Amino acid sequence: MLSRLVIVSANALKGSSPLGAGLVQVSRCLHASPQSLSPVAPLPEKGGKVRHGIIPEELFQLLYPKTGVTGPYMLGTGLILYMLSKEIYVINHETFAAASIGAVIIYGIKKFGPSVAAFADKLNEDKVAKAQEVKDSAMTSLTQAIEDEKKEQWRVEGRSMLFDAKRNNVAMLLETNYRERIHMVTNEVKKRLDYQVALQDLQRRMAQEHMVNWVEKNVVSSITPQQEKESIAKCITDLKALAKTTQAKVAV
């Protein structure tokens, strides 16, 4: 039980950081070669077994084949009696003091041992939990970073499509611009050609009209009054003839 407080104080001594637990573990392999990179083995759960608090279990295991279960107790009793009878252990005032102190200590341990042990265990667990938390948060952040990286890679794949779309856009803009200009050019050229055509038409028309007018004028001026009277008389006779033929037709 006190060993747990030793561990707790050792942890506190080695700096109360989440790495304190790891540092205590590192101190275990001081005698290993400094180049070993294998992970440190976890601390054993329980220490070597000790009976009645002071006698290691190995003694009992040693004597068990020969003397059974009561062997070491017999040995202990015999030793104590021997030491008392030969006064190798002398009973004096210190014996009484030791007995009282021993009684108090044993009573205290029996009564408060488990609660102190639980307290020290809780302290250790808190440290381990903190370290575990650091490790877990590091793991989650790293996995998150991995996922983000994968997403970025996926995005990079799409970048070529983005460029294609942009290239298409630019090509379309150029195309429309080109077509607009072609349109404008054709319009302008057409306008100029139409102008020329209209000009020529006008010229021809004017020449025609002028010629017609001139011919008319000449003809009219060439018709003498005599010819006019003759043509009128001929017209009248033609008309009369026509009238006669039509009247004949109607009558028939």
Add this chain to the structure above:
Amino acid sequence: MADRLVPIAEKRLMDVKLGELGSWLGARDFTPNGIISAVRRGHDRYYNKYINVKKGGIGGVAMLLVGYMAMSYLWEYDHIKHDRWRKYH
């Protein structure tokens, strides 16, 4: 399990036979470095077995205290001898 003959000096104490005890003792390293390393090894063994565990008990520290009590009684024995109740045992 006798793969090869291990030289006596490297055997652990429990594997040494009684007849070889003298030569084993003579082959131990008694230089200061050797003594210090032996003490270090012993300390590490005891520490890692009884104290550097997750749920240690009272035994780890209690055994040290009892050993200390025994040692101090032994060193004071010449003085305690005078408190004996009988002269002849």
